[in-house]
Amino acid sequence: MDVVVVTGCSRGIGLGLVKQFCQKKVQLVATCRNPSKAPELAKILKDNGQPEALPLDLTSKESVQTLADNIKTKYGKVDILLNNAGLATKNHPHDPPQDLDTLEMMQIFETNVAGTCLVTQTLLPLLKESSNPRVLCISSFLGSISKNTPSETNFYMATSYRCSKSALNQLIRCFALSVPEVTFLSVSPGHVQTDMGNASGRTAPLTVDHVSDKISDLSINMKKEQSGAFMDFNQEIIPY
Numbered sequence: 167m168d169v170v171v172v173t174g175c176s177r178g179i180g181l182g183l184v185k186q187f188c189q190k191k192v193q194l195v196a197t198c199r200n201p202s203k204a205p206e207l208a209k210i211l212k213d214n215g216q217p218e219a220l221p222l223d224l225t226s227k228e229s230v231q232t233l234a235d236n237i238k239t240k241y242g243k244v245d246i247l248l249n250n251a252g253l254a255t256k257n258h259p260h261d262p263p264q265d266l267d268t269l270e271m272m273q274i275f276e277t278n279v280a281g282t283c284l285v286t287q288t289l290l291p292l293l294k295e296s297s298n299p300r301v302l303c304i305s306s307f308l309g310s311i312s313k314n315t316p317s318e319t320n321f322y323m324a325t326s327y328r329c330s331k332s333a334l335n336q337l338i339r340c341f342a343l344s345v346p347e348v349t350f351l352s353v354s355p356g357h358v359q360t361d362m363g364n365a366s367g368r369t370a371p372l373t374v375d376h377v378s379d380k381i382s383d384l385s386i387n388m389k390k391e392q393s394g395a396f397m398d399f400n401q402e403i404i405p406y
């Protein structure tokens with residue numbers, strides 16, 4: 167049975183992914199910063215006979231290593247790593263470059279880029295124990311540099327967030343080239359109805375259920391020859 171690790175499961179798309187994976191025959195390792203403060207997650211896992219969520223803060227080396235040690239002891243491998251956890255600025259999506267707070271920018275990078283890198287590199291030995299190791303990272307269409315034009319829908323100058331997702335795409339490309347035995351994908355979920363997607367009074371068009379259904383399927387079915395690509399959940403390539 168595939169061992170599936172999902173980050174950032176307390177709410178939003180991560181919680182949606184947990185619901186979807188509970189319907190599939192997988193061994194789920196749901197993680198979030200503080201499981202005791204995620205009652206909805208705890209109930210879904212319990213109702214579906216999956217183990218309790220494990221704590222994981224992407225920005226803490228100790229937390230990431232403890233998770234890896236736990237998974238090694240319990241399952242000895244990871245088949246799918248779904249890097250979902252992410253952070254946006256407090257005024258998301260309004261963050262023009264001339265005004266942005268560079269300390270906040272560093273926090274966004276610490277989570278979205280360095281944190282995702284840390285989890286991925288720490289779990290790599292366990293991924294290499296799988297016969298079909300896959301890593302799907304939730305990126306964003308806002309990370310596309312060529313689509314950063316006023317004519318695009320969803321045009322926001324979310325500078326720190328955009329920069330972090332562009333960097334995340336590059337990170338995934340680097341992983342794909344350096345570790346060819348693992349399949350890596352960067353996937354844009356579209357604009358989704360979550361705390362982040364609805365921030366600043368917006369109403370996002372896509373539901374968490376729809377997006378999580380598509381992304382969980384893609385993470386299971388992604389193909390080696392796609393490794394390093396940036397795409398949407400319908401597998402349409404997005405230009406960098």
Ligand SMILES: NC(=O)c1ccc[n+]([C@@H]2O[C@H](COP(=O)([O-])OP(=O)(O)OC[C@H]3O[C@@H](n4cnc5c(N)ncnc54)[C@H](OP(=O)(O)O)[C@@H]3O)[C@@H](O)[C@H]2O)c1
Pocket residue numbers: 173174175176177178179180198199200222223224225250251252253277281304305306307354355356357358359360361362363364370
């Ligand atoms: N919603 C959209 O329209 C949209 C569009 C494009 C891309 N995305 C991406 O989709 C992913 C999920 O976003 P969402 O919309 O579901 O956002 P959300 O509702 O704000 O949820 C973000 C999740 O990430 C977790 N998280 C943040 N920092 C973390 C850290 N240091 N360690 C561990 N977990 C951390 C949060 O945990 P806490 O509950 O502990 O804060 C929460 O579970 C993100 O990567 C986001 O950038 C979203």
